[in-house]
């Protein structure tokens with residue numbers, strides 16, 4: 145993979161911050177956008193802008209073709225058999241909430257929802273609220289001390305009461321890649337539906353939702369080089385058919401009379417109102433971009449950088465790394481001696497190194513790790529080993545500055 | 550912007566050896582606060598008698614700025630009439646916005662003035678003062694000057 149050529153596609157990377165060259169190591173929060181994606185947005189707004197599914201004129205047709213074309217690309221990208229199985233949302237959070245509002249009427253006090261303690265708040269809080277609303281029980285899979293799901297104990301947590309299993313493909317803190325296909329098979333044995341949060345998976349490796357066999361798979365465009373404001377809910381057709389729309393209005397109806405209405409077919413019935421047309425087109429362009437480089441090459445690059453960062457950081461005095469040292473996807477989470485992550489982040493920013501400090505929307509996981517907050521460096525296709533070295537040097541300077549041991 | 554503007558010696562000293570860290574036997578006010586952005590926590594206890602803050606202690610965990618700010622704040626308000634503590638609280642918020650009017654009145658708190666140049670860290674410095682506001686003037690909004 146030619147990282148120099150890739151970097152030239154990302155104008156934003158070529159700047160200095162506080163007088164130092166920028167090392168953007170926060171792609172797990174949001175990825176940068178290549179020129180190709182920005183050009184697609186410009187093309188749409190400069191030449192094709194119109195509302196979709198409504199107009200009979202040329203621009204309306206072009207906009208509709210581009211929007212539906214993006215849906216087809218996205219379906220192919222994640223191995224979905226039909227474009228109809230892709231529902232566009234704002235982001236991962238909205239996709240999870242769509243399922244949490246539209247599928248869960250069926251749950252009763254005897255039922256259980258099973259998730260993990262490593263979930264991002266957006267795949268945890270909607271299920272807490274569902275459990276409160278439906279009076280059902282929310283349970284958590286057991287974790288091993290290294291942060292991996294304890295697969296030995298998992299069967300004890302599954303029973304015919306389990307109606308939904310929701311878990312992340314890749315943890316945005318521990319970096320662990322969960323055995324989602326294996327867990328889906330176990331969940332299906334007891335008749336549960338399975339939702340996978342792919343926010344940190346889809347950007348980094350080839351995802352095949354058909355091979356995983358999950359019922360729902362959700363992710364955000366902005367973490368995979370697309371604009372903000374576009375996300376995806378994939379579902380098996382029979383699972384999507386079980387969703388009752390929770391947003392009603394234009395775009396989603398088939399017929400409307402003064403008394404009653406009927407809904408369009410999937411996926412449009414779940415996309416009320418004018419959608420984020422440019423966002424979807426940007427997502428399609430991001431898919432094209434990532435595929436032009438190749439998901440296998442992107443994975444190999446990310447794995448190599450992550451391994452290098454783990455090697456460099458674990459050799460540094462005072463660094464504590466959280467999560468397993470192998471099988472991690474795209475990020476390293478750590479603390480530096482007893483220096484608060486916000487202090488680390490401020491010093492690193494002075495050195496041009498952008499990382500994330502805080503609880504990463506995973507407060508229960510922070511409690512499990514028994515730390516108030518952590519530092520996270522995350523990597524994507526445009527990052528280099530030299531940037532990992534910049535991180536290490538900046539951490540060294542932080543340690544000196546705070547006089548930590 | 551230099552790091553030394555932010556991490557002044559006084560701040561590092563208060564961070565490493567916080568003053569008035571602990572709890573009071575008979576507090577008249579106890580406020581416990583979590584900063585949703587970063588998870589920092591503070592429990593601030595005050596003893597107010599005859600309109601004077603006679604004692605103040607805090608516990609909690611957070612970054613150097615929030616911990617040093619809490620330590621400096623307790624030193625600044627102990628022995629002060631409540632009205633003066635409230636005035637100081639408002640002065641502190643103004644200082645964070647770059648308006649340092651009465652340097653003398655602010656005393657050691659001036660060490661935190663540099664935080665104003667790091668907008669993302671202002672909330673760390675203000676955090677303990679927010680706990681104080683909730684204790685002393687809960688009915689007023691933070692920016693009622």
Ligand SMILES: Cc1ncc(COP(=O)(O)O)c(C=O)c1O
Pocket residue numbers: 172173235236237238264266267312314315316341343344364505
């Ligand atoms: C694992 C995981 N799930 C969900 C989300 C939420 O994504 P969004 O904020 O785009 O909805 C994120 C990202 O912040 C994430 O890392």
